[in-house]
Amino acid sequence: MSVAVATAASRKTVIAFIRQFIGVFVAHLTCSGVVFANPAGSSEGLDARDARRLRAWNAFARVSHSYTLASAMARDILTDYYSRRAPEYERIYHRDDPVRQREQHAMADEIGRSLKGRRVLEIACGTGYWTQFVAENAAHITAIDSSPEMLALARAKNLPFDRAKFCEANADNLNSVPGEFDGCLAMFWLSHVPRSRLAGFLKQLHERLLRNAIVLMADNVFMPGVGGELVQPENSADTFKVRTLSDGSAERVLKNYFSESELRRMFALQTADLQITIGQCFWRLSYHMESPPV
Numbered sequence: 578m579s580v581a582v583a584t585a586a587s588r589k590t591v592i593a594f595i596r597q598f599i600g601v602f603v604a605h606l607t608c609s610g611v612v613f614a615n616p617a618g619s620s621e622g623l624d625a626r627d628a629r630r631l632r633a634w635n636a637f638a639r640v641s642h643s644y645t646l647a648s649a650m651a652r653d654i655l656t657d658y659y660s661r662r663a664p665e666y667e668r669i670y671h672r673d674d675p676v677r678q679r680e681q682h683a684m685a686d687e688i689g690r691s692l693k694g695r696r697v698l699e700i701a702c703g704t705g706y707w708t709q710f711v712a713e714n715a716a717h718i719t720a721i722d723s724s725p726e727m728l729a730l731a732r733a734k735n736l737p738f739d740r741a742k743f744c745e746a747n748a749d750n751l752n753s754v755p756g757e758f759d760g761c762l763a764m765f766w767l768s769h770v771p772r773s774r775l776a777g778f779l780k781q782l783h784e785r786l787l788r789n790a791i792v793l794m795a796d797n798v799f800m801p802g803v804g805g806e807l808v809q810p811e812n813s814a815d816t817f818k819v820r821t822l823s824d825g826s827a828e829r830v831l832k833n834y835f836s837e838s839e840l841r842r843m844f845a846l847q848t849a850d851l852q853i854t855i856g857q858c859f860w861r862l863s864y865h866m867e868s869p870p871v
């Protein structure tokens with residue numbers, strides 16, 4: 578009897594695996610080139626080619642019972658976009674705008690000060706622009722990103738190799754990153770997490786941090802006319818920016834904007850010392866993980 582149950586269970590597992598594999602494979606074939614990290618999104622507002630791809634993606638995700646994996650494919654597409662953008666990425670930090678520069682300096686200052694002496698996990702480090710301010714004074718920083726092109730530029734900064742380590746890893750799977758961390762930095766990452774996955778992302782992040790860890794995050798405040806048109810497909814909780822690279826190619830990239838009250842709700846469990854600053858260009862926040870009970 579128990580052998581029959583075990584055989585039926587393993588047959589189910591094999592079938593589920595094959596369905597997922599086919600789903601991901603076909604999703605990859607049909608969707609590569611479309612930056613659209615919302616498998617449940619409507620095709621409203623897309624051009625005919627992207628709408629066709631999105632419908633195919635949804636269909637195969639349904640067939641494969643694999644929205645999670647189809648969504649993982651979408652994240653690969655985000656990585657692909659940033660890989661192509663890597664050589665021109667840091668231009669955003671050199672804009673001739675005194676307000677932006679002032680807010681950037683304030684963030685760099687706070688990061689350097691707050692993470693001093695800490696063992697830091699940095700999520701989606703990109704070219705290592707912010708890593709450099711941490712590496713000056715942190716005990717150690719492990720900076721992860723999914724784009725090899727971004728990481729190559731980060732490594733080329735020649736930060737002290739005994740204190741700064743760059744790893745190719747997925748922010749959706751922080752368990753794959755070795756180390757113990759009492760500091761975390763996530764700059765311009767939260768806006769790329771689908772709203773449906775924010776709680777899950779924060780949960781797995783917090784599970785990787787020690788009880789006394791400090792967390793710092795920052796991202797963009799929405800400014801009409803800056804950084805491409807903002808679109809929100811019907812029935813989608815997420816918004817997308819239409820971004821143009823210097824080769825003229827345009828991509829639709831998941832980019833969410835948060836109000837202060839949304840941020841407060843999102844980080845409600847960290848209210849004890851949650852600090853949020855909303856600037857003209859950027860918001861930033863910091864909090865400590867809970868102390869262990871005495």
Ligand SMILES: C[S@@+](CC[C@H](N)C(=O)[O-])C[C@H]1O[C@@H](n2cnc3c(N)ncnc32)[C@H](O)[C@@H]1O
Pocket residue numbers: 652655656659660700701702703704705706707721722723724727746747748749763764765766769
């Ligand atoms: C807006 S950039 C931020 C880079 C850097 N933190 C900064 O502020 O300059 C977003 C970064 O997320 C990376 N990325 C995209 N998907 C990722 C994923 N699933 N896991 C880790 N990094 C990812 C991209 O390669 C890119 O470097």
